[in-house]
Amino acid sequence: MQLSLKGKVAVITGAGSGIGRCTALTLSALGASVAVVDLNGPAAEKVAQEIVLAGGKAVGLLVDITNEQQVDQAFEHVVRELGPVDILVSNAGIQIINSIEDFAFADWKKMLAVHLDGAFLTTKAALRSMYPNDRGGTVIYLGSVHSHEASKLKSAYVTAKHGLLGLSRTLAKEGAEHNVRSHVVCPGYVATPLVQKQIPQQAKELGISEEEVVAKIMLAGTVDGQFTDQQDIADMIAFLACFPSAALTGQSLIVSHGMAMH
Numbered sequence: 001m002q003l004s005l006k007g008k009v010a011v012i013t014g015a016g017s018g019i020g021r022c023t024a025l026t027l028s029a030l031g032a033s034v035a036v037v038d039l040n041g042p043a044a045e046k047v048a049q050e051i052v053l054a055g056g057k058a059v060g061l062l063v064d065i066t067n068e069q070q071v072d073q074a075f076e077h078v079v080r081e082l083g084p085v086d087i088l089v090s091n092a093g094i095q096i097i098n099s100i101e102d103f104a105f106a107d108w109k110k111m112l113a114v115h116l117d118g119a120f121l122t123t124k125a126a127l128r129s130m131y132p133n134d135r136g137g138t139v140i141y142l143g144s145v146h147s148h149e150a151s152k153l154k155s156a157y158v159t160a161k162h163g164l165l166g167l168s169r170t171l172a173k174e175g176a177e178h179n180v181r182s183h184v185v186c187p188g189y190v191a192t193p194l195v196q197k198q199i200p201q202q203a204k205e206l207g208i209s210e211e212e213v214v215a216k217i218m219l220a221g222t223v224d225g226q227f228t229d230q231q232d233i234a235d236m237i238a239f240l241a242c243f244p245s246a247a248l249t250g251q252s253l254i255v256s257h258g259m260a261m262h
């Protein structure tokens, strides 16, 4: 199998930071033109500039993926600037932790909006490029080990990440006749801003030290006590985007140093 995305157009949400940024750089290095989408406009612009400076093609776009109009306009812009979309990496995410009895309804709705509404709206917009003439494409959702397991204090996150399995599996079935494939990539703990923010919060909520949060909660289920690397996730996404047939579709791939074996 050839690892090349030459001539392909990829949209990556939440690509101004962390896993999304690393994925944008990785897919660009394989030849894809990349739309770097993020709620943080300057961060999206900065990553797009990094790609262009390295000789790639990219646009940076400020988009709130929970807003249908913004999403649709962004995809129209991408098609005009880069061409029809071949790859969607639905990656943008946030974390709000609290016990169920103290979880504010507004926080619950915000979590489901970013993770599920955002995935749905960007999928629908991407399919407008992928379905005509059965052009096809690949949609990759960022799930989590929490697509398969639960942790205390993460009701909304666990619910949303389980929900993405449903969307992805449905798309794998509906999209097959149009050559669209769909997957969920499920990272273990990756040391990005999203995770670093949680360490002091969890220590406070659970009444343990930050070191204990890392060793006993985050990395306890791994085979080697290691954080997963952003590049490991980006490489898995690249592999799935390059895979040439529907032999591989509708799957959930866990990349986690052995945490959560399913």
Ligand code: NAD
Binding pocket: 013, 014, 015, 016, 017, 018, 019, 020, 037, 038, 039, 040, 043, 063, 064, 065, 066, 091, 092, 093, 094, 114, 118, 142, 143, 144, 145, 186, 187, 188, 189, 190, 191, 192, 193, 194, 195
């Ligand atoms: P991150 O915080 O580094 O980056 C997330 C990006 O999403 C940010 O740039 C943020 O501005 C953007 N974003 C948030 N809300 C948005 C919105 N409404 N519209 C557009 N962009 C928005 O996070 P990360 O750790 O790189 O996580 C990326 C994805 O991977 C998330 O879906 C996360 O749940 C998932 N994940 C992360 C880990 C981990 O350990 N870091 C583990 C499993 C899954």
